[in-house]
Amino acid sequence: MAAFDQAHYNQAITDFEESHQRIDVSPTKKQLLGGFTVMCLVLNRTIGSGIFTAPSKILGGTGSPAAAILLWAFGGLVAMTGVLCWIELGLSVPVQTIPGYLTVSGKEEEKSVPRSGGEKNFLEFIYGHKDPKFGHPKFLITCVYGILFIVLGNLSGNAVAFGTYVMVAAGHSDPARGTVIGIAIGALTLCALLHIFSRRGGILINNIFATAKVLILMTIIILGFVKAGGGLKSKGTPAATENLNPNTSFHTNRHDVSSYANAFLYVFYTYSGFEQPFYVLSEVRNPRQVFPRYTITAMLIAITLFVLVNVSYYCVVPKEVYLNLQHPESLDMATVFFRDLFGNVGAQRAMAGLIATSIFGNLLVMTFTAARVKQEIAKEGIIPFALFFAKGSTTPWARLRARWQNRNPRPAQEAVESHLEQTPAAALGLHLFTSVFLVAITSMLNSGTAYSFLVSLYSYVIIVLLGFLVSGGLLYIKFDKRREWKTISEGNFHPWLDPLHAIIYFAGTAFFMFATFAKPAADSPFSTKYQQYAWYLTPAVGMSSLLWGVVWWCGLKGVMRYRRKDLVVKRVPYIVQDCGPDGTDNGEWVQRAELVDHEWIANVPSRSISAEDYELG
Secondary structure, three states: OOHHHHHHHHHHHHHHHHOOOEEEEOOOOOOOEOHHHHHHHHHHHHOOOHHHHHHHHHHHHHOOHHHHHHHHHHHHHHHHHHHHHHHHHHOOOOEEEEOHHHOOOOOOEEEEOOOOOOHHHHHHHHHOOOOHHHOOOOOHHHHHHHHHHHHHOOOHHHHHHHHHHHHHHOOOOOOOHHHHHHHHHHHHHHHHHHHHHOHHHHHHHHHHHHHHHHHHHHHHHHHHHHHHOOOOOOOOOOOOHHHHOOOOOOOOOOOOHHHHHHHHHHHHHHHOOOOHHHHOHHHEOOHHHHHHHHHHHHHHHHHHHHHHHHHHHHOOOOHHHHHOOOOOOOOOHHHHHHHHHHOOHHHHHHHHHHHHHHHHHHHHHHHHHHHHHHHHHHHOOOOOOHHHHHOOEEOHHHHHHHHHHOOOOOOHHHHHHOOOOEEOHHHHHHHHHHHHHHHHHOOOOOHHHHHHHHHHHHHHHHHHHHHHHHHHHHHHHHHOHHHOHHHHOOOOOOOOOOOHHHHHHHHHHHHHHHHOOOOOOOOOOOOHHHHOOOOOHHHHHHHHHHHHHHHHHHHHHHHHHHHOEEEEEEEEEEEEEOOOOOOOOOOOEEEEEEEEEEEEEEOOOOOOOOHHHHHHO
């Protein structure tokens, strides 16, 4: 930053610290996330339990290996259009007013400034425009999204799967429900504590997990292809060549729309993960350069790996093993893959351990990103003790490190430009509470049923429902000239064949929203008989999630009316122009800090003027 900007920034920090308000300080340049970490956020979240547990359900829903593989490929293409929608919106909203003394023209200008929060920012911009002609009741959109995400924006289903696979790896084929729940809660707690203790350590471990997961999938691909090519002849079963026989691989007994829709929903869930970097967008270095390149690359890697892994599965195990719903091992394709590949139970247990490791990485990255979104929601003041959950805290590791470094003082200029790393400790606690809450309320179900329900609900709400609202809203502002989207997004990311990406993602999510209400066939893996809960429960609960925020908003308005006060939320960002590629201060506009204040102000209704008042002047 220029010297003037740095002095202004330092004074702003001093003013904030002397007030009763909350200050959220962005990471320093050394603490910002780079392109490799952005890729790892996507891959660590995308490669979780889905690629190991979902293939059997997808095969059961389609009844055909070839159809299942095509579904994986097509699902990847649809997910990629979602990535393009998120990049376009993420790099263009929110829009901030830049003071004249910071602009070249000397006049106030409206500029796009990246901010963490993901869909929260998108929905508030699209459906909660500040202009009265586009406006909405105060806090409504924030409540609708905020309450929904606070409750469901976690991977409690994956935590249950983690507990199950840990026990299977330990040699317990039918683990006790209480033990699984205990391990799940322990894993969620460990992830939250890790990110509270050290932001940098959590990021480093995330990158390690992402790299390890890619290597695990590549190993599965190589082993399956070696088996199909005639290798490993002395171990396990013969290669399942009939699965990929062009004359038979398309044969299926599945003809109901619901089975295909639910199978596709599991594909969607497995590909979910591209949203993660957008939840922490303001913590990324040069986002306009990094996001288009690295998020798209990460998704291309995920799509390629997932399709090839499924082909590898079908190279080893006959499809009949998975299509037989009475088979106790038909719920998991990966562990049976290893058992049949090497011909012993030890290999099956080893694979269960690898899956558990993969799921733990999944929990780790979601804890890091989702807590940032919940911090952004808290800044809007719609939940109790909002300022407490909105604050950032210096990590214990940073404090310990600073004490050690104080023995060798740093240069004065470096000390001025640096601050200790921050973490949203309170928001991490809120995230942990809601995650454990969902695990607890599904604890009366067996582990497989709890996992299936929580994953289906997360997929329907967080991926499909929000994807429908975001992509549909993007189309709306593109075609409504009053919203001036071309002007707002000028100079930012615009995909090729725009707006085809938004149309495809909108159509795909709209189809899933309603197709899942169709009743599946009696022998479908998504029927009530096999899922142990009614097929319509997931879309019904998912659709009703929009009303949770409406009810909360009505309650908030009721509190305001009862107290005769209005809640006034002040979010004052400190925005500067970062260094560009040439080292000069002509790069992207970034938010360096933000003042957050919530105040209850007495609401004095204006009295209507009577004829007598008018005559008295």
